[in-house]
Amino acid sequence: MTSTITAGSAVSAGPAPSPSFPARRRGSSLGRKRIEIALFAGPALLVYVAFVLVPVVLAAVYSFYKWNGYGPIQDFIGLENYRRALSDPVFLSAIGHNLFVVVLSLVVQGPIAIGIALLLNRKLRGRTFFRVIIFIPYVLSEVIAGLSWKLLLQPDGPFDSFLRSIGLGSLKHLWLADSNIVLWTVFAILTWKYVGFAIILFLAGLQSVPAELEEAGRIDGASWWQIQRYITLPLLGPTIRIWAFLSIIGSLQLFDMVWVVTGGGPAGATTTMASYMVQYGFQRNQLGFGSAVAVILFIISLVFALLYQRFVLRRDLQGSLTRGVG
Amino acid sequence: MSSAVLTTPSVSPAPLARQRRRIDWGTPLIYVVALAIVGITVVPVAYIWVSGFRTTAQLNDNPSAWPSPWILTNYASVLSSPTFWTEVANSTITAIGTTVGVVFLGVLAAFVIARYEFRGRDALYSLFTAGLLFPLTVAVLPLYLMLRDLNLLGTLAGVIIPQIAFALPVTIIILVPFLRAIPGELEDAASIDGTSRFGFFWRIVLPLSGPGLVTVGVLAFVGSWNAFLLPLLTLGDPNNYTLPLGVQFFSTQYSQDTAMVLAFTSLAMLPAIIFFTIAQRQIVGGLTGAVKG
Structure with missing residues (x-):
């Protein structure tokens, strides 16, 4: 499933990621590579986590509370919301x-x-x-x-x-x-x-x-x-x-x-x-x-x-x- | 049963004759079917366009008559109202902002996933692809509260940023194979010539992945242009309305003036029809590609 490609296999334009480049660079500029990865993928990851994953998780959390969206969220009622929905x-x-x-x-x-x-x-x-x-x-x-x-x-x-x-x-x-x-x-x-x-x-x-x-x-x-x-x-x-x-x-x-x-x-x-x-x-x-x-x-x-x-x-x-x- | 037919040796002219005969009766039927579909598709839209040239009194009198005379005032007053143009501008800003944002962030992340070897790469990719399973509908209530806390309610940014986030999974799924298909030799050559990896990305990857970028861009644009749920919850002030919200607002506000509503609706249709008809190929290809993975 997570095959890593050995160096030298990129003879054709196949769907393999370029193998030799990272291998050669490893050691010499590992730190630089990390910075690049963070700089390139970081912003997308941040936006995605903050505005997709967090809200989805929050929805799951809110679902256990009785809450009108204002003030502190503290009225934990377990599965009551689910029970109410599924019996409506x-x-x-x-x-x-x-x-x-x-x-x-x-x-x-x-x-x-x-x-x-x-x-x-x-x-x-x-x-x-x-x-x-x-x-x-x-x-x-x-x-x-x-x-x-x-x-x-x-x-x-x-x-x-x-x-x-x-x-x-x-x-x-x-x-x-x-x-x-x-x-x-x-x-x-x-x-x-x-x-x-x-x-x-x-x-x-x-x-x-x-x-x-x-x-x-x-x-x-x-x-x-x-x-x-x-x-x-x-x-x-x-x-x-x-x-x-x-x-x-x-x-x-x-x-x-x-x-x-x-x-x-x-x-x-x-x-x-x-x-x-x-x-x-x-x-x-x-x-x-x-x-x-x-x-x-x-x-x-x-x-x-x-x-x-x-x-x-x-x-x-x-x-x-x-x-x-x- | 059919194998008996299939193994019968056939003389070559026979099927040709059969083919010609079939087309003889088949073709007119096909044109009739095609015409019927075109009719069902077009007549409702055409009715709305044409009836925008009548007055509400005429419409109440007889809803389905031809305009006589053709009255331009409905269209003229919509086109001269700042509301309509504000909404067109809002939709355009939102769609362009979403498109630029998602293409920019998406291609950088896809580049890392496609062409860097590092631990956690698969996890990163899976994380993004899992986003396909989270529709906006599920997240929209917490999203609304987040935007409220960030003071982004009622701003176009409050629509653009979540739309970027929700468009990222599809974008990355479409772009990763694109970027991975760029031959490794090009990267080696670039490296030998002293180009940095960013230079490789900027000068080689971006130009070569043009078609993929266009596809994801068009998909993001369509999604944003037609979006309703998120703008409905976040944009409270009619001055910030995008077109779908604006059309809905207008149709309740002027519910007595049917002719005006028809004209407004007609004009609101135009940008989408013009733009998306041109981009049909990208939309169809992109949607199927996104599911195929």
């Missing part, structure tokens, strides 16, 4: 909403994007134009995309009048006010925003599938479906797995879209873990409780990430996320 039906349903988005993203956005990418993976007029267009929703911030859709989905707003104009006026709903469908609405907006990115990702992945393989399959008489199923899709596997990873992690931390479109409402119907955390930890100044929620969110994400890495990404990652330099 609103928070439990928030976890459910996150999982809903995770699952739907995988089973709806994935197949749609893969299917479209396979269809479009050929020489087409206007391919570049297409790529530019479907990238637009992705580059918009979730806030702007969300607010745009909020305007479109107002009761009797543009979207409803569009439905009416194509004779589907009966489908009209209170898209953002009906607690039975609002989560579907949010998911639809998320799909609108992220499916284009997935398509582009898959199209890029398809570029690396050698044309010879498909050609060979075709010469051997395989149908288009057989080629996609047995040649292209398996070779697209790494890209699909990376997309799914990004999608899962993003869905678990869903905040911006929900916050601007519904504010977590109506009646908690779209609350997510993150919006619940901001609501309690920030708006109601329950820093301890909010931190406990943050830790739960973190643990759930971590478990997902590690399991996914262990069982799904394993094949793709030569040096996995948390492994040493190797």
Whole structure:
């Protein structure tokens, strides 16, 4: 895992760090090297520790206290914040909403994007134009995309009048006010925003599938479906797995879209873990409780990430996320 | 089942004919699908742009009519309002500050990890890569308190510094392989020619790692430009708002004046669409590269 490279091995431009240089320098200017390391890596390390690691640790610490963020922190209550969060039906349903988005993203956005990418993976007029267009929703911030859709989905707003104009006026709903469908609405907006990115990702992945393989399959008489199923899709596997990873992690931390479109409402119907955390930890100044929620969110994400890495990404990652330099 | 098909010896013209026939029925379908997707993507955005040229009264009367006549006052008043330009400036300063900071700190740290041999190097690298597991969401409440104690609440620096910190892991993960791929001979040659290690870094490493720097820079810029949670918690004063916050604030403030909100939203979209469309390749490549490690 932590192989050190012996001097003289850097014949090619391989990924090995230059070996001979440090070896030669050792002894003569060891002190200087240390100073260089400290000067070069120090600032990044400092900023990273101070503003990433320390806050994460502090969140864990705060989560054991009852604290409003002001004055000394002393009201230790053990796991009470966790107990309270995990017995609050609103928070439990928030976890459910996150999982809903995770699952739907995988089973709806994935197949749609893969299917479209396979269809479009050929020489087409206007391919570049297409790529530019479907990238637009992705580059918009979730806030702007969300607010745009909020305007479109107002009761009797543009979207409803569009439905009416194509004779589907009966489908009209209170898209953002009906607690039975609002989560579907949010998911639809998320799909609108992220499916284009997935398509582009898959199209890029398809570029690396050698044309010879498909050609060979075709010469051997395989149908288009057989080629996609047995040649292209398996070779697209790494890209699909990376997309799914990004999608899962993003869905678990869903905040911006929900916050601007519904504010977590109506009646908690779209609350997510993150919006619940901001609501309690920030708006109601329950820093301890909010931190406990943050830790739960973190643990759930971590478990997902590690399991996914262990069982799904394993094949793709030569040096996995948390492994040493190797 | 399919192996039977596969082993059938085929005469070479046959597949060609089959291919031509398939494209004959397939291609129009593909264009229809592509067109439908373009429509679903573009129509909502286009609606917002076009409707910004109508008045609120017209919009209330019929939300989905073509502007007649085209009214420029909404766009004109947004473009002439200092609010909009202040927010554009704030977003730009924050994004550039974040990008410069993270590229600068990131490339130096990645250089050490990639090209120095020392005890603790692997630990250092693992420490940074572990940062991928800590999303900003988890740390944002303590971060808010820290910034309050540092008197950085309500300042752009209070957004920039944590954003740099949270962008460092991805930056370093992308840059380390880049820097490691620079041949050792170049370093030896530089050393023989009397260049210091810093000279090697400055004159050889930096120019050679240009594409990697662009990728991490673009990713940091995108992240900062679209960021919402951290600015929402730290920037209390509307004068310091970045665009996402500004759009949200404007849409609640002017919730009665739909046309103005539409115009404001349209204009707020433009910078991202222009810049990120140009940088599409780096964004896609960078995101997948970051996960692949």
